[in-house]
Amino acid sequence: xxxxxxxxxxxxxxxxxxxxxxxxxxxxxxxxxxxxxxxxxxxxxxxxxxxxxxxxxxxxxxxxxxxxxxxxxxxxxxxxxxxxxxxxxxxxxxxxxxxxxxxxxxxxxxxxxxxxxxxxxxxxxxxxxxxxxxxxxxxxxxxxxxxxxxxx
Numbered sequence: 001x002x003x004x005x006x007x008x009x010x011x012x013x014x015x016x017x018x019x020x021x022x023x024x025x026x027x028x029x030x031x032x033x034x035x036x037x038x039x040x041x042x043x044x045x046x047x048x049x050x051x052x053x054x055x056x057x058x059x060x061x062x063x064x065x066x067x068x069x070x071x072x073x074x075x076x077x078x079x080x081x082x083x084x085x086x087x088x089x090x091x092x093x094x095x096x097x098x099x100x101x102x103x104x105x106x107x108x109x110x111x112x113x114x115x116x117x118x119x120x121x122x123x124x125x126x127x128x129x130x131x132x133x134x135x136x137x138x139x140x141x142x143x144x145x146x147x148x149x150x151x152x
Contacts, residue, residue, distance in 0.1 A: 014071040024065045031058045048095075
């Protein structure tokens with residue numbers, strides 16, 4: 001096997017000027033402010049996509065400049081981007097499953113009738129309790145009062 005210069009070359013750390021760090025830091029702060037600002041709006045089904053786009057932009061800036069991925073070997077960038085793509089695929093498939101579950105098995109919620117058998121033997125509380133709390137009523141009393149008023 002022939003030894004090439006790229007195999008024997010030592011990695012030298014890349015030092016960025018302070019101005020670059022300040023610019024990237026300012027961009028990250030601006031993107032954080034944008035994140036807070038757009039959270040005040042309702043984009044409907046696009047809420048998650050907009051939030052993830054801003055978050056992905058911030059993560060890209062951190063990876064490129066603070067982790068020096070921009071100035072490192074390209075294989076590290078390929079591995080990093082590949083991992084992000086697979087993560088996005090897994091999240092998308094999970095979201096497709098969880099957002100559409102009610103299409104297969106719809107949730108049916110039935111209200112409890114105030115005239116159900118379980119409430120028939122329940123004693124009705126007086127408007128003044130023996131402990132001195134006035135105005136405490138039983139839920140059956142309230143339900144029956146509402147039913148009585150609606151029937152008149």
